[in-house]
Amino acid sequence: MQLIDIGVNLGHESFDHDLDAVLARARAAGVAQMVVTGASRAGSPKALELAQAHPGFLYATAGVHPHHAVEVTDECLAELRALHAHPQVVAVGECGLDYFRDFAPRPAQRRAFERQLELAAESGKPLFLHQRDAHADFMGVMKEFEGRIGPAVVHCFTGTREELFDYLDADYHIGITGWLCDERRGLHLREIVKNIPADRLMVETDAPYLLPRSVRPMPSHRRNEPVYLRHIVEELARDRGETPERTAAASTATARAFFGLSEPA
Structure with missing residues (x-):
């Protein structure tokens, strides 16, 4: 079983002391490739490194998460543009809107999102997107760029059935995380993930966040890491009524096509 984790925050400080061991555990669990999320002005260069x-x-993405929208200055955009020129940077983002926490003013979030969509239109690279409690505005901004941007994945999808079908109707890809395994917040996902076409479905851990709550034994440190991607795929396969091998093969093929990844030697 070969897996691709399309969203993992390996630049997070919690991985500084044991990154080599984290990568080794991931390989042993069948994770063949990973896309390291760049989500801030400082974090995106680190993802490329x-x-x-x-x-x-x-591989890496390069962008600024809506929590950090105030970072998106002309100088920051020039830095992101330079990062997008590297072949190892395979997507623009993480970018989007987050009205759940409102860590940045909403007008600043929308402007930062628009400016990064302009970068995606320039580069032709796919988009790695974030949306939480901002669906109407998110879809409105994306519609303004219709026909100018390439493929897009809504990372860490946690939304409603209606939101899912809006994304599928817009031809977006969907990233599923261990949120699926949360009996408090993720039960609705178990009912709707079967509606995602195989060629639009990808998997991710979003580590070190979102440790799947159904992992047993539960690690004492509570840090998520890519080794648990296999567990997510097994849960996802059960909810889709297919074998883990089929879910793994399809999501891996979709991720390789979406990000333009070569098969590892």
């Missing part, structure tokens, strides 16, 4: 240090195994 990790990808360059592990060619063919790690």
